[in-house]
Amino acid sequence: MRIDDLVPWTDRAGRLSLLHAAAFAAVIAPALWIASAFVTGGLGAEPLKAATHLTGTWTLYFLLASLAVTPLKGLLAWSRLVAIRRMLGVAAFAYIAGHLTLYIGDQSWNLAKVASEIASRIYLTIGFAALLGLAVLATTSFDAAMRRLRRNWKRLHRAVYVLTALGLLHFFMQSKSDVSQAVLLSGVFVGLMLHRLAVTPRTPAGMLAVAVLSGIAAAALEFAWYAAASGIPAGRVLLANLDFSYQVRPMWWVMAILALPLPAMLLRPLRGHAGLRKALRLPS
Secondary structure (H helix, E strand, C coil): CCHHHHCCCECCCCCECHHHHHHHHHHHHHHHHHHHHHHHCCCCCCHHHHHHHHHHHHHHHHHHHHHHHHHHHHHHCCHHHHHHHHHHHHHHHHHHHHHHHHHHHHCCCCHHHHHHHHHHCHHHHHHHHHHHHHHHHHHCCCHHHHHHHCHHHHHHHCHHHHHHHHHHHHHHHHHCCCCHHHHHHHHHHHHHHHHHCCCCCCCHHHHHHHHHHHHHHHHHHHHHHHHHHCCCCHHHHHHHHHCCCCCCCHHHHHHHHHCCCHHHHHHHHHHHCHHHHHHHCCCC
């Protein structure tokens, strides 16, 4: 086991890495906040349910963050970003494990009841399948497993795409009437998949095209969900994307999130000039 597996704020050589330290702080901060809010009564009248929901949501955040590493590495020409992908993936498993533990606690630690609920409720079955898959990926994410599995390691870890999709479906199904957050995360997932499929070139124009296509996909998913799974008029929901008087709909947030790398991409040509790179502190 490498030293940075044991001390997550260091690089492979055991030296302090600001990138690793920032990533480690990012993955533990939500857990510390949830624990603090739970203890101080900041999670409302049903703190276990609220904490369960939050840990599930953060699982998806970290899954999407881990999937974003490869596209961002190409878009920003920042190869060192790959170093934190494993940390983000393991964090996703830690949060989904906490998600299940809190759910068991909310069921008064009655394991028989929990097993019955998982077997009888399809959205819980889907969520549990995602948990088992992430457990396999987390336990095989280290160098020793990579050496043992060889070529099969990459094949196994491609399952993260399916597991993320299952997690998003679970989120949709348990969100009931308001699926805005599930729609937003699903739209981001679509964008990350488009980048991985190299549908467009890694240029500012290509990135904007992916952002627009992903926003449209998010709106289509939202329309389809309301049309198939609720009594809410789906057409009215679709038209709400053009009404900014109340709130900004997920479609537009998806576009904005996926367009975030644009300023860095526009600055990328400056990397070739050593003086400008040093002045702007651009990563190598």
